[in-house]
Amino acid sequence: MSRHLLVFILLVFTYNVSCITIDLESAQAVRNVSSKFVGVTLDSGLIVQRWKTFNLTSQKVLTLAKGISPSYLRIGGTACDRLVFNRTNDHAYHPLTVADWDNLNHFVMNAGWDLIFDFNLFLRKNGNWDPSNAIELLEYTVKQGYKPAGYELGNEPNRFPSANAISEKQLAKDFAALKNIVSSSGVPPFLTIGPDTAGMTPDYVENFLEAGGGDVVDVVTVHQYYTNGQKATLKDFTDRKLLDKFIPEVDSFVKTCNEKAPNKQCWLGETSSCYHGGAQNISDRYVAGFLWLDKLGLSALHGLQTVLRQEFYSGNYGLIDINLNPNPDYWLTLIYKRLVGSPVFDVTQTTDPNVRVYAHCTNVSSSIGYKPGSITVYLYKPGSITVYYILQYYRL
Structure with a gap:
């Protein structure tokens, strides 16, 4: 016995x-999840701000990163649609330098992570996405032997201002172009990931998938936050009604994925407690673990394959703070990754x-x-x- x-x-x-x-x-x-079910992000705005106090070559940062490996690292966010590779004299956009790209790839390799990069969707020609700068980055990537795990195109397209509005049909066409140029570049096997909508918006995601996006992407992604970080209160972080709002959202998203893009993965491509950088003096405290732990539990149980935490560094919701010290959610993430496996x-x-x-x-x-x-x-x-x-x- x-x-x-x-x-x-x-x-x-x-x-x-x-x-x-x-x-x-x-x-x-009822479900299976991978060892990279929990991943992290770094906002492209860090590159614009020349990395602030974050240091990709820091042994301390590397040790903290290794602690939560294996993991995906997504480089995305609003500023991704303002980045260009290796063009320091283009004042219309912000530069992603060769040194930036080298340091990022060396960092993820040393940490045991896998890189996901979000290309600039605002680079356009005759109404279509212009892939010329992406091709330049891909050629350099192949030459250096780097092996990013996936590529995205644009960030939260359902909230683009009217001057930059892109329809779901056009976005599906742009993603097809992305997959084609990456496939033609000679890079190792990769994931095409998108559309990274703001909120778990079923209409935009469904229209994108029906317009051809479902045949192109390998991973369907949305972003989710519980509430506005500038208005959030301590009570919000243990409010069952707020927590329960996530359940119908994730069920609706997974249902749409399964119907419109069968056999494709469904991810939270960016998520944390509160948008607008998190809630000051709350999102970086022990109480934030309630929202984080519940989201991980519900996501695994309801059919998501990966959850990317916004973000590893920066903002009130960073896993590590501006002094590169771990916040409580870092330790919760580390314990989760050490103990929690599959199946669910x-x-x-x-x-x-x-x-x-x-x-x-x-x-x-x-x-x-x-x-x-x-x-x-x-x-x-x-x-x-x-x-x-x-x-x-x-x-x-």
Whole structure:
């Protein structure tokens, strides 16, 4: 007869903890996620600002990056549509220098990450995307032997100003051009990723996929934030109603992906607690872990394959701060990646309907050394307590 051991890996005591019963024996595996389910972003605005205090050659930054590998690193954001490669004298746009590109690629290789780069969609000719600058970057990439994992085109096209508006049909055509020029460049296998809409907007995504985008992209992406960081309050970060808004959004997005782009991956291509850089003195504190942990649990359970956290550095929601020190969500991300693996289980508990519970097979490939058969459970109770738990369960 097998015996079972339940070990508390992370536990912070508080004054109001419910005793609940979790049925793991009858839990069903419903999804699979990869080791790169959790990834990160760096905003293209950092390049415009000449990287601020972020240092791609810093041993400290590299050590923190290695801690959450393997991971995708997306270079995107609003400023991506203002970047050009190796044109320091083009005053209409901001330069992505050869040194920038070299440092980025060396950084991801040393960290054990995979690079995703978002090309400038505003470079246009006769109404179509002009790929000439992208071709220049791709030729250099091949020459140097760099191997980015994926390419995007434009950021949040559903919110472009009217002067730069691009229809879903035209965007699908532009993505087809992107895939063609990357395929022709001789780079190693890559992912075509998009359309990276602002919000989980079903109409724009559906129209893009129906117009041909569904045949072109390998990964369908949207962005999601809970609320405005300039108006968010501490209470928002444990508000069950706010958390629950994500459920119909992700279900609608996944449904659209499955119907209009079957067998393609569905990602959150950029996401965090609050837009506008996060909430000051909240998004970088322990309480932000409630939103982050719940989003990871729901995303895995409801069919997303990857979640890219905005962002590794910068803003109030950065995993590391302006002094390159880790914020609480960095440590939560590190623990999650060390312990949480695949498949994903649908678990139930009937003791307290307010407690949210998620479970996966443990990541047995991590350095911690857990054995096959281990299960990682993470749970918390929004609103009334100030603690979340990550637990281990395995057969002896």
